[in-house]
Amino acid sequence: MRCLLGLFLWAGVLAAAGTTVRFDISAPDGGPFPSDAFTAADSTQKTGLRINLPVPDCGAQPSSCAEVNLLNQLDGFSLTARVRARFSAPIDTGTLAGGMSLVALDNLTQEEPGIHKTGDTVKINRVEYDPATNTVYAKPDSTLDQHRRYALVITDAVKDKAGDAVGADPAFQVCAQGNGGAYCTELAAAVATASAKAAPAKVVGAAAFTTMSATVWLEKARALLAGVPPAVTMLPQAAFQIANLDSLVFQQQTANPTQLTTFTIPLPASLLQGLGSIYIGSYTSPNFLNAAQTIDPAATGADLNLPAATNQVYFNALVPDAAKPAAGYPVVIFGHGFGDSRFGGPTAVAPTLAGAGFAVIAINAVGHGFGPESTVTFVDKAGKSTTLPAGGRSIDLNGDGVIGSEEGCNVNTPVAVGTRDCMRQTAVDLL
Numbered sequence: 001m002r003c004l005l006g007l008f009l010w011a012g013v014l015a016a017a018g019t020t021v022r023f024d025i026s027a028p029d030g031g032p033f034p035s036d037a038f039t040a041a042d043s044t045q046k047t048g049l050r051i052n053l054p055v056p057d058c059g060a061q062p063s064s065c066a067e068v069n070l071l072n073q074l075d076g077f078s079l080t081a082r083v084r085a086r087f088s089a090p091i092d093t094g095t096l097a098g099g100m101s102l103v104a105l106d107n108l109t110q111e112e113p114g115i116h117k118t119g120d121t122v123k124i125n126r127v128e129y130d131p132a133t134n135t136v137y138a139k140p141d142s143t144l145d146q147h148r149r150y151a152l153v154i155t156d157a158v159k160d161k162a163g164d165a166v167g168a169d170p171a172f173q174v175c176a177q178g179n180g181g182a183y184c185t186e187l188a189a190a191v192a193t194a195s196a197k198a199a200p201a202k203v204v205g206a207a208a209f210t211t212m213s214a215t216v217w218l219e220k221a222r223a224l225l226a227g228v229p230p231a232v233t234m235l236p237q238a239a240f241q242i243a244n245l246d247s248l249v250f251q252q253q254t255a256n257p258t259q260l261t262t263f264t265i266p267l268p269a270s271l272l273q274g275l276g277s278i279y280i281g282s283y284t285s286p287n288f289l290n291a292a293q294t295i296d297p298a299a300t301g302a303d304l305n306l307p308a309a310t311n312q313v314y315f316n317a318l319v320p321d322a323a324k325p326a327a328g329y330p331v332v333i334f335g336h337g338f339g340d341s342r343f344g345g346p347t348a349v350a351p352t353l354a355g356a357g358f359a360v361i362a363i364n365a366v367g368h369g370f371g372p373e374s375t376v377t378f379v380d381k382a383g384k385s386t387t388l389p390a391g392g393r394s395i396d397l398n399g400d401g402v403i404g405s406e407e408g409c410n411v412n413t414p415v416a417v418g419t420r421d422c423m424r425q426t427a428v429d430l431l
Contacts, residue, residue, distance in 0.1 A: 019160035021205025022086035023172035032152050032207035033084045034077040037183040044299035045075035046213040066415045073297045076212035079144045087134040092159045099157030103194045105149035114145030146214040151190035154205035155198045168204040213300040220304035230283040238280035244380045253371025256396045274354040276321030284310045285429040295421040314391025317361045320354035329359035339406045341369040364393045365426040367409030
């Protein structure tokens with residue numbers, strides 16, 4: 001007890017001289033962040049922990065409550081986490097680049113080496129300073145490894161407005177000695193590694209944190225697909241010679257109840273030069289999305305189950321007019337842009353790729369191509385027309401009766417999932 005009291009007094013003398021790096025692990029905004037102080041042990045997760053941020057009043061802040069509850073299901077922090085440090089007084093922001101960084105610690109799995117090794121330093125970038133709270137926000141200069149521990153480190157190379165080195169908060173001095181529980185033990189080991197890299201500068205503030213397992217869900221989904229037959233179907237009368245085509249007529253479902261908007265694209269020979277044929281078909285793909293267009297969360301250490309539901313995914317295959325090689329055409333899978341469809345960018349780029357001998361195949365990403373009642377009509381130069389399903393995957397997600405070209409991909413309510421699950425399901429479809 002006498003030793004611990006002495007440590008507090010000694011640390012207090014060091015900190016009293018000037019500006020300090022705030023350190024308080026009772027609240028996320030109390031000190032350097034992200035921090036494993038705000039995680040809980042969880043044996044169902046690949047990292048052995050999950051985020052455990054305090055949840056705000058769900059009655060007063062329902063959206064923030066939902067978002068924090070979503071974050072609290074993750075097994076670590078972002079690979080491009082926004083890092084934060086607070087100071088007791090204004091600082092010289094010009095000294096941050098030399099005095100604030102991240103240091104790679106141990107990798108929690110043996111499955112992949114990652115980009116970094118223990119002791120590697122990652123600089124900060126995109127630095128913002130809030131003078132009202134003396135808080136620094138920044139991003140790592142490069143993407144961090146998944147399921148690895150890192151230390152966010154602040155050294156006395158950071159200076160205050162008077163040009164003096166910033167010092168350590170007394171609470172940091174205590175915790176960095178391993179006193180104060182499991183997190184302080186973790187932090188002490190992290191500071192030992194970081195101090196060796198920082199010398200001759202001294203570490204005066206730090207946080208230890210674990211990054212999430214970012215790719216594990218898709219790895220498990222891919223493994224499941226090995227036993228799933230795609231059941232490819234070529235649509236009747238769905239092979240067209242490019243040279244014989246005059247135009248494409250789209251009937252885009254833009255509303256519920258069904259409302260179709262007509263859109264015609266002429267097909268001059270110069271536009272599709274080098275292409276021989278286009279084939280339209282479909283296949284089945286497991287559908288992991290729920291009714292809200294999100295994927296139900298699952299612990300990263302748990303098995304992933306194959307869903308009973310499937311998607312009927314339509315594709316365009318664009319083949320060069322050059323003779324087919326003995327082993328077949330090499331194929332480029334072309335992903336269209338946000339708001340586009342398999343008939344847009346992929347078709348525009350296909351002639352260039354065909355000139356290099358490549359066939360092109362494309363699908364509509366989740367939430368793209370307008371509604372499922374959309375059709376496409378191929379009109380040849382003799383006036384003959386063939387109408388086929390366009391395979392639209394957009395839905396009226398917000399219930400306003402309108403179906404946008406990308407609606408059902410970007411999910412902002414009830415929580416800000418964004419395009420994460422749209423992209424994951426589309427990746428499954430492509431796999």
